[in-house]
Amino acid sequence: MPAATFRSFHSQSHDHRDCVAAALARAESLCRRRGARFTRIRRRVLELIWAGHRPLPAYELLAQLRREKHNATPPTIYRALDFLLAHRLAHKIESLNAYIGCTRPQHDHAGQFLICDGCRQVAELHDPELQRMLERKASRAGLKAARQTIEIRGRCKGCRP
Amino acid sequence: MPAATFRSFHSQSHDHRDCVAAALARAESLCRRRGARFTRIRRRVLELIWAGHRPLPAYELLAQLRREKHNATPPTIYRALDFLLAHRLAHKIESLNAYIGCTRPQHDHAGQFLICDGCRQVAELHDPELQRMLERKASRAGLKAARQTIEIRGRCKGCRP
DNA sequence: AAAGCGATGTTATACTATAACATTACTTTT
DNA sequence: AAAAGTAATGTTATAGTATAACATCGCTTT
Numbered sequence: 001m002p003a004a005t006f007r008s009f010h011s012q013s014h015d016h017r018d019c020v021a022a023a024l025a026r027a028e029s030l031c032r033r034r035g036a037r038f039t040r041i042r043r044r045v046l047e048l049i050w051a052g053h054r055p056l057p058a059y060e061l062l063a064q065l066r067r068e069k070h071n072a073t074p075p076t077i078y079r080a081l082d083f084l085l086a087h088r089l090a091h092k093i094e095s096l097n098a099y100i101g102c103t104r105p106q107h108d109h110a111g112q113f114l115i116c117d118g119c120r121q122v123a124e125l126h127d128p129e130l131q132r133m134l135e136r137k138a139s140r141a142g143l144k145a146a147r148q149t150i151e152i153r154g155r156c157k158g159c160r161p
Numbered sequence: 162m163p164a165a166t167f168r169s170f171h172s173q174s175h176d177h178r179d180c181v182a183a184a185l186a187r188a189e190s191l192c193r194r195r196g197a198r199f200t201r202i203r204r205r206v207l208e209l210i211w212a213g214h215r216p217l218p219a220y221e222l223l224a225q226l227r228r229e230k231h232n233a234t235p236p237t238i239y240r241a242l243d244f245l246l247a248h249r250l251a252h253k254i255e256s257l258n259a260y261i262g263c264t265r266p267q268h269d270h271a272g273q274f275l276i277c278d279g280c281r282q283v284a285e286l287h288d289p290e291l292q293r294m295l296e297r298k299a300s301r302a303g304l305k306a307a308r309q310t311i312e313i314r315g316r317c318k319g320c321r322p
Numbered sequence: 323a324a325a326g327c328g329a330t331g332t333t334a335t336a337c338t339a340t341a342a343c344a345t346t347a348c349t350t351t352t
Numbered sequence: 353a354a355a356a357g358t359a360a361t362g363t364t365a366t367a368g369t370a371t372a373a374c375a376t377c378g379c380t381t382t
Contacts, residue, residue: 039329059368071331078370079330094255095310097338097369114304123302130298134313137291141284142170143275143315149256151310152295157303198348200360220337232362239339240361258338258369 020050023101027089030105036087041069045080046101049090054120055098093122095151100124110134110148118159125150170275170282170317181211184262188250191266197248202230206241207262210251215281216259254283256312261285271295271309279320286311 027046031038048064049056062077069076081099084090090099091111102111103124112125131148138145188207192199209225210217223238230237242260245251251260252272263272264285273286292309299306 037329041330057368058370073332074370075332075372076330094312114299114302116304117307123304125298125302127298130294133291133294134311137286137288138275138313138315141275141286142318143277143284143313144317144321145313145315146278147314149310149312149314150295151255152299152304152306153308153310154299154304154306156305160305198359202361218337219339234363235339236341236363237361244360 016051016053019053020047023050026105027087030089031087034087036083041065041076042080042083044068045077046084046089049084049099050101055093055096055100055115055122057096057098061099091124093151094149095153110150112148112150113152114156115151115153116156116159117153118155121156170277170280170284170319177212177214180214181208184211187266188248191250192248195248197244202226202237203241203244205229206238207245207250210245210260211262216254216257216261216276216283218257218259222260252285254312255310256314271311273309273311274313275317276312276314277317277320278314279316282317 024043024047027043028038030036044065045061048061052060058074058077058081061081062072062074065072065077081090081092084099085092087105088102088108089105091102091113092099093113093115096115100113100122104126107126109126110131112127112130114123114125116122130150134148134150135145185204185208188204189199191197205226206222209222213221219235219238219242222242223233223235226233226238242251242253245260246253248266249263249269250266252263252274253260254274254276257276261274261283265287268287270287271292273288273291275284275286277283291311295309295311296306
């Protein structure tokens with residue numbers, strides 16, 4: 001029986017810079033192996049996504065990028081996001097229209113997200129049991145699953161009264 | 162052990178008018194019991210949603226509504242949608258930014274959707290096992306679940322090669 | 323050097339949704 | 353029936369999300 005793997009909600013105190021650096025390093029090596037071009041813009045957008053450490057809307061990323069790159073426009077951001085999503089370096093949270101870094105980009109997985117509506121932090125599950133259960137249920141109803149959107153909204157421990 | 166309940170993908174030939182009429186009747190009686198005002202606009206928007214029989218974007222609903230109600234504007238539609246969502250007479254499919262009628266409005270459930278990317282038809286599951294499994298997994302990670310977004314995209318039998 | 327191609331620049335526009343305030347219409351109270 | 357109160361709708365404006373289309377740049381391959 002495979003154990004569910006997940007990242008818990010972060011303590012307020014952990015050092016984000018480590019996460020960001022580690023994520024960029026993972027992305028770098030992943031792109032190299034895949035022959036994908038991890039350009040300056042793409043890298044910087046991923047960095048901004050991770051630095052936020054919560055789901056960020058595209059136009060918030062754009063505003064930040066513009067501080068250092070004045071000619072950035074919506075396509076600048078959306079192209080970078082398209083690349084990051086395609087390589088599963090980031091995910092889109094559909095129920096928030098916002099983007100977040102992927103914690104395990106090397107795996108070809110469906111993203112499963114736990115979202116705290118209090119602190120807006122997100123934990124990403126990678127639960128094969130859950131994924132298979134969904135595939136099985138879809139299959140029974142006649143659908144061959146290609147993509148899953150799983151988003152659980154609620155309140156984390158620290159955000160409950 | 163509670164059986165999973167779901168609506169299968171429709172055959173091309175079934176008579177949509179029956180679905181629509183039945184859905185409106187259910188909505189009518191539900192609103193009456195709840196003391197909610199099922200006004201002309203709300204009723205008509207729900208009818209348009211059901212008549213489409215696939216997820217419809219808000220502005221498509223607006224365009225249709227405008228044919229008969231020339232002063233309709235975005236707030237007209239979004240207010241009606243807010244009402245329908247609040248009473249669970251309709252659901253929003255987040256990954257499509259589109260709205261669809263709820264098949265079991267009387268139940269207080271999380272919507273679980275199977276979406277065919279070929280014919281764009283949607284089947285709605287109401288699977289308590291699945292819902293509980295998600296709640297349990299969320300709970301283990303420290304999140305008290307309040308709302309679930311479950312959307313499985315893929316291809317139905319008729320839309321596979 | 324030339325060709326080819328992927329990435330970026332640039333302008334415009336489509337699509338999704340809500341804020342804010344005015345008016346109407348229904349319901350409850352008197 | 354009149355007045356008051358509240359819910360719904362009308363109306364204008366704007367915020368927020370995303371893509372189309374075409375030009376240019378820069379790298380790589382020939």
